[in-house]
Amino acid sequence: MADRYPFREIEEKWQRLWDERQQFRVTEDRSRPKFYCLEMFPYPSGRIHMGHVRVYAIGDLLARYKWMRGYNVLHPMGWDAFGLPAENAAIDNGVHPAIWTSENIDYMRLQLKKMGTSYDWEREVTTCDPAYYKWEQLIFIKMLERGLAYRRRSRVNWCPSCQTVLANEQVEDGRCWRCESEVTPKDIDGWFFKITAYAEELLAWCDRLPGWPERVLTMQRNWIGKSEGAEFDLPIAGRPDLKIRVFTTRPDTVFGMTYAVLAPEHPLVDQVVTPAERAAVEAFRAEVARESEMERTAADRPKRGLRLAAMAVNPFDGAEIPLFIADYVLMGYGTGAIMAVPGEDQRDWDFARRQGLPIIETVERPAGWTGEAYTGDGVKINSGFLDGLTIAEAKRKAIDWLVERGVGEARVNYRLRDWGISRQRYWGAPIPVLYCERCGIVPEAEDRLPVVLPRDVQLSGKGGSPLASAPEFVNARCPRCGGAARRETDTMDTFVESSWYFLRYCSPRYEGGMVDTPAADYWMPVDQYIGGIEHAVLHLLYARFYTKVLRDLGLTKVDEPFTALLSQGMVIKDGAKMSKSKGNVVSDDFIREKYGADTGRLFELFAAPPEKDLEWNDQGIEGASRFLNRVWRFTTSHLGELAEAPRTPAAAATDAGRAFRRVIHETVRRVTDDLERDFGFNTAIAAIMELVNALAVFEAGAGAVSGDAGRERAALLREAVETVILLLGPFCPHIAEELWSQLGHPESVFRQRWPQADPAALVRAEVTLVVQVDGRVRSRVVVEAGAAEERVRQLALADERVQPWLASRRVERVVVVPSRLVNIVTRA
RNA sequence: GCCGGGGUGGCGAAACUGGCAGACGCACGAGACUUAAAAUCUUGUGGCCGCAAGGCCGUGCGGGUUCGACUCCCGCCCCCGGCACCA
Numbered sequence: 001m002a003d004r005y006p007f008r009e010i011e012e013k014w015q016r017l018w019d020e021r022q023q024f025r026v027t028e029d030r031s032r033p034k035f036y037c038l039e040m041f042p043y044p045s046g047r048i049h050m051g052h053v054r055v056y057a058i059g060d061l062l063a064r065y066k067w068m069r070g071y072n073v074l075h076p077m078g079w080d081a082f083g084l085p086a087e088n089a090a091i092d093n094g095v096h097p098a099i100w101t102s103e104n105i106d107y108m109r110l111q112l113k114k115m116g117t118s119y120d121w122e123r124e125v126t127t128c129d130p131a132y133y134k135w136e137q138l139i140f141i142k143m144l145e146r147g148l149a150y151r152r153r154s155r156v157n158w159c160p161s162c163q164t165v166l167a168n169e170q171v172e173d174g175r176c177w178r179c180e181s182e183v184t185p186k187d188i189d190g191w192f193f194k195i196t197a198y199a200e201e202l203l204a205w206c207d208r209l210p211g212w213p214e215r216v217l218t219m220q221r222n223w224i225g226k227s228e229g230a231e232f233d234l235p236i237a238g239r240p241d242l243k244i245r246v247f248t249t250r251p252d253t254v255f256g257m258t259y260a261v262l263a264p265e266h267p268l269v270d271q272v273v274t275p276a277e278r279a280a281v282e283a284f285r286a287e288v289a290r291e292s293e294m295e296r297t298a299a300d301r302p303k304r305g306l307r308l309a310a311m312a313v314n315p316f317d318g319a320e321i322p323l324f325i326a327d328y329v330l331m332g333y334g335t336g337a338i339m340a341v342p343g344e345d346q347r348d349w350d351f352a353r354r355q356g357l358p359i360i361e362t363v364e365r366p367a368g369w370t371g372e373a374y375t376g377d378g379v380k381i382n383s384g385f386l387d388g389l390t391i392a393e394a395k396r397k398a399i400d401w402l403v404e405r406g407v408g409e410a411r412v413n414y415r416l417r418d419w420g421i422s423r424q425r426y427w428g429a430p431i432p433v434l435y436c437e438r439c440g441i442v443p444e445a446e447d448r449l450p451v452v453l454p455r456d457v458q459l460s461g462k463g464g465s466p467l468a469s470a471p472e473f474v475n476a477r478c479p480r481c482g483g484a485a486r487r488e489t490d491t492m493d494t495f496v497e498s499s500w501y502f503l504r505y506c507s508p509r510y511e512g513g514m515v516d517t518p519a520a521d522y523w524m525p526v527d528q529y530i531g532g533i534e535h536a537v538l539h540l541l542y543a544r545f546y547t548k549v550l551r552d553l554g555l556t557k558v559d560e561p562f563t564a565l566l567s568q569g570m571v572i573k574d575g576a577k578m579s580k581s582k583g584n585v586v587s588d589d590f591i592r593e594k595y596g597a598d599t600g601r602l603f604e605l606f607a608a609p610p611e612k613d614l615e616w617n618d619q620g621i622e623g624a625s626r627f628l629n630r631v632w633r634f635t636t637s638h639l640g641e642l643a644e645a646p647r648t649p650a651a652a653a654t655d656a657g658r659a660f661r662r663v664i665h666e667t668v669r670r671v672t673d674d675l676e677r678d679f680g681f682n683t684a685i686a687a688i689m690e691l692v693n694a695l696a697v698f699e700a701g702a703g704a705v706s707g708d709a710g711r712e713r714a715a716l717l718r719e720a721v722e723t724v725i726l727l728l729g730p731f732c733p734h735i736a737e738e739l740w741s742q743l744g745h746p747e748s749v750f751r752q753r754w755p756q757a758d759p760a761a762l763v764r765a766e767v768t769l770v771v772q773v774d775g776r777v778r779s780r781v782v783v784e785a786g787a788a789e790e791r792v793r794q795l796a797l798a799d800e801r802v803q804p805w806l807a808s809r810r811v812e813r814v815v816v817v818p819s820r821l822v823n824i825v826t827r828a
Numbered sequence: 829g830c831c832g833g834g835g836u837g838g839c840g841a842a843a844c845u846g847g848c849a850g851a852c853g854c855a856c857g858a859g860a861c862u863u864a865a866a867a868u869c870u871u872g873u874g875g876c877c878g879c880a881a882g883g884c885c886g887u888g889c890g891g892g893u894u895c896g897a898c899u900c901c902c903g904c905c906c907c908c909g910g911c912a913c914c915a
Contacts, residue, residue, distance in 0.1 A: 629867095
């Protein structure tokens with residue numbers, strides 16, 4: 001394709017000028033409203049591709065738009081620079097992770113600049129910088145003091161390929177979120193953040209984030225998984241020293257329990273087994289333990305269990321009921337033990353049927369109901385003092401009964417587990433604690449932070465924390481007693497760094513603490529956050545939690561970090577998300593070289609609404625390119641006429657002029673609406689395209705080039721062209737700047753005010769109404785705006801194309817919708 | 829199973845609060861310019877019938893409400909995403 005506008009030169013030129021003018025540097029300025037616009041910072045994996053471009057194009061568009069609307073816009077960028085790929089590259093190619101990372105950052109920073117992004121690079125942060133993670137270590141110590149960070153041995157998700165532990169959020173379908181290896185269970189010591197302490201608040205705020213997409217909030221609610229019910233004790237017959245604590249969401253069904261179940265790993269099992277059954281119990285446990293989490297939790301397989309000799313007692317009626325261990329009860333949820341109510345729980349029903357256990361119905365079934373377990377609403381039956389109540393009433397009364405006797409209580413359970421943050425890898429922030437023989441676990445002294453990640457460490461990828469093999473790191477003095485101590489050799493999950501970087505941007509070079517409070521108070525919260533849906537329950541949940549911790553530590557006043565969230569869809573090629581590992585990457589360099597940065601941005605913003613996935617299409621980008629070339633050609637070929645045109649057009653005198661001016665201002669209104677209301681980038685661009693189409697038609701049609709008509713024509717062309725350029729600016733900043741300057745404006749487009757629709761120009765003298773007969777369009781009539789209903793009705797009825805449809809029919813009524821349509825309803 | 833989001837031309841998509849379905853773009857057809865091609869410009873393009881004027885059908889399926897339904901209600905089907913032996 002030939003004859004492209006000179007995008008290479010103008011993109012270089014304007015990037016240089018923005019840089020020289022420090023156009024996007026910001027400071028706190030209380031005279032203007034602030035707008036904090038943030039895109040999720042990238043992991044410096046190597047190269048920016050069209051998947052990245054989508055996020056950054058959206059962020060840049062919003063930032064530039066808000067500039068033009070008069071906001072003081074904070075639009076920063078940085079690097080999520082710790083992480084496994086760097087370490088793996090080091091193992092494979094012998095490059096140090098620090099070198100690999102910093103080279104990637106240098107290249108990607110350049111790519112982002114070439115995209116034409118409006119970042120304040122003075123605020124760039126890099127998470128692997130000790131000056132950054134120092135503050136994270138300090139917060140870790142504060143969390144340790146408050147019991148929000150703690151160490152324990154637990155069964156964790158182990159990724160055999162990454163050779164490290166994963167948090168629950170980082171396992172998808174039993175596989176590692178990063179490398180898709182199957183995760184295996186492992187018992188290991190590690191550090192945890194007590195996110196469960198904030199479960200209720202995290203959940204409650206899901207209802208107070210109207211700027212978030214519903215799907216993300218739903219995912220977070222599901223993940224937190226609140227369930228309300230009761231917890232109580234089942235005594236064990238003949239063993240006054242023992243009782244089984246169970247959790248249920250259906251305390252109303254206690255009279256329907258016909259057996260009880262312990263998870264196979266439940267500690268009580270050892271105390272109740274008889275010597276005779278020990279061997280069988282051990283065999284059963286071994287069988288269950290052999291299975292992977294995935295196999296065990298597959299819902300459709302038969303439930304297996306083993307009956308124990310001991311009997312449990314239903315505290316409500318004193319009935320002795322059999323006690324089982326079974327694979328369908330999990331140690332990790334609730335109390336690891338349940339009362340089983342087969343009448344109203346399908347899982348219990350399945351198990352009871354297999355084991356030949358009795359089933360009691362405690363809720364009246366609707367007439368004609370033929371299912372298995374019944375979970376619907378109804379009246380309580382066979383339930384002693386609960387008979388006749390509704391389920392809700394019975395729940396309350398059963399809990400009251402438990403409380404009065406001191407054997408149980410109302411109880412809320414969450415699915416959310418504490419966040420395991422220990423990673424058995426090198427390229428991460430050191431956890432700032434030491435193990436002293438005398439003092440035990442001791443945090444590093446605050447004035448000795450940061451605990452710097454040592455440079456020279458053997459990386460084998462063979463397992464075990466690499467830092468353990470660095471004696472000069474491991475061997476240290478106890479900050480408390482001065483004796484010999486061993487440093488923690490695990491590093492922190494890299495999601496910890498990304499849980500607070502948005503705060504650091506507020507005062508990135510501040511040395512007095514994690515954040516300079518006045519700066520944070522000015523900028524926070526992030527007004528618009530933009531990033532991929534894949535972080536719905538990872539980063540976005542962690543960042544919310546961490547913000548609440550920082551708030552409780554007095555570092556920020558905000559309850560939530562992100563007021564509004566835009567979860568943009570993935571960029572798909574050949575049916576898969578664009579990623580290096582899939583080999584389906586369309587490089588930003590390639591597109592930029594061939595079409596220019598503005599074209600790449602325009603295409604991605606135009607091709608689909610931002611929340612939807614976007615199928616990459618080589619032909620689509622040609623369309624975006626054609627459009628920008630049209631704008632370029634039109635403007636540059638009319639420069640002379642436009643330069644001489646009056647700058648403030650009077651109200652147009654001719655009909656064609658008035659109509660055209662209405663299109664101009666209608667476009668301003670549409671584009672502004674689309675941007676303000678619902679991220680309608682694609683429709684905003686469509687509106688600008690329509691204006692350019694109308695511009696060409698007007699130019700070709702309005703032939704006069706001299707006299708009053710000529711002046712009107714020139715003034716309107718100028719107004720239209722300038723409007724196009726201003727509206728296009730946030731989408732395609734380079735071409736907009738260049739054309740704006742060629743039109744003789746010395747100031748940047750982004751120092752201009754966003755155009756405002758002139759209400760006078762929007763007024764229509766006459767409107768076209770659709771005329772329907774019985775709901776079908778039969779004609780159109782033109783009437784003066786605001787015409788009386790009666791007049792419209794007369795015109796419609798008299799219309800020659802309507803008449804035939806009324807012949808031999810009686811007009812029953814005429815519906816007139818002002819400025820829209822007339823519907824004539826007839827009857828035979 | 830529960831929760832959330834969807835289903836509109838050959839394709840990506842529009843349609844504000846119930847008021848002209850398919851804007852804008854891609855692809856494709858025809859024409860102009862050209863020795864020719866590319867680029868560019870003009871023009872056509874939901875389906876069926878028709879020379880045309882025009883008519884009929886059409887937003888996953890079946891009903892309903894309404895003068896009027898892509899939009900609201902009821903009942904289904906399918907797709908995508910999340911959660912899931914979570915008691």
